[in-house]
Amino acid sequence: MPPRLVRFGEAALLVELEQRIDPLVAARAAEMADRWESLGLGMAVPTYASVLLRWDPLALGAAEAERAARGILASSRGAIPFRGGRVIEVPTRYDGPDREDVAHASGLSVEELVRAHTSRDHLAYFIGFMPGFAYCAGIDERIVAPRLASPRSRVPAGSVAVADGQTAVYPADSPGGWRILGHTELVVFDAVRDEPALIRPGDRLRFVAL
């Protein structure tokens, strides 16, 4: 399916590249966001497979914005992988409330589950949901973890969680529906740091069991 440009109110366009989680697609979305912002037209928000392009509707007409978006889309064709990703170690104590349920649903022992979660690096695709929350995908396929039917009203900061093939560290206390395997002391968001979010798209998280 070719990419779609979809109107999102009077001040934004959503460019849907695809409907799947793939490093090359997410990297293209991030690349398009960089290009849009470098044109000075407004801010952009890339996710797994789309990018939201925002502008000031009193300064730029919708037709002009769409033309600029199509230009960026055309010039970002082809595979542009994430560049310069770092490996970030996440020391984790696997003591989370959902570790046994997830192990059971996955047909694994808790030890095997921990080994599955620590045995590979997880690419950070984008930051969203809350300050510093990095969506990482590509967890071990054996791990079965649908979102909780009814989200918790409070997931503690530092929770290491999984849901639907993804994993993440909760940067702060928050409501949340992901399943909690453990926790880390690593501070993934700090508003007084120059770069407040520790994890950048393109980084890889390596969970290390304590």
Add this chain to the structure above:
Amino acid sequence: MTTLRILAPGLRSTIQDRGRLGHLRHGVPPSGPADALAFEAAQRLVGNDASEAAIEIVGLPFRCALDAPRLIAATGPGVRVRTRGTVAGATSVFARGGEEIAVEGSARFAYLAVSGGIAAPERLGSRSTYLPARIGPIPRPLAAGDELPIGPARCGADRAGSTITLRVPDGRIRVTSGPHAGRFRDAAAFLSGTYRVSERSDRMGTRLEGPRLGAAGGEILSVGVLAGAVQVPQGGDPIVLLADHQTTGGYPIVAVVVAADLGLVAQASPGEALSFYEVRVEDAVRALREERRRLDAIAL
């Protein structure tokens, strides 16, 4: 430097400027005023630039005092200012040094602007406050005794009495079609139904109760979202995203409230009825331009 001393802070009043757009990609919500047009009206009435900071008052009444004379203005539906005498809202008032300034009324979000702006330090490139992650120059609700620095005055007593006529809301809200409207079996139900504002509404979003909506095709991959988006979680009760919205969301979006009407949604009280009708994107821009003209008319 002139300072403003808070005497009675209301419930969850905060410092806000136009918003923090520079960290959306770090997952930091834009914040800024829930009712951007009311905020901007207050700023214009005291000669401030829209990029300066003012106080967003949640939970009137609010009382404060300045240590030097200054032009002030309060906005928000039904808001009035009391100093030596009561003045209607949306009117600039020259407050004397030391006198008590009370902002009264029942608006969900009222704005108090002081000529020169709140000169508190920027955090992550903005003076807006985002309470859930404690980001902002004073990253908590304002408290009695807080002293806020005020920048150099932009204009003086000769501008007192400037006023702006605010729109009278009628519960009818304009929307444009949402990016996922096609996924809804019953997108028309959203436009034909009447919704009530839920108690659980806040600066993140106005929650609506009324005809429930269902999208086909299950969950979507998360997309970037913005204030005004009407997202529909599994339960089917729509939420209109406001200033403190999450930067991305995985719920389908049925419609987008036009910027000119978003403040009306934010200001609607729990239990109040809202209905939505669709306009074209060009109409949305025209409506915003009209609001801008109304604000420009304040410049004296």
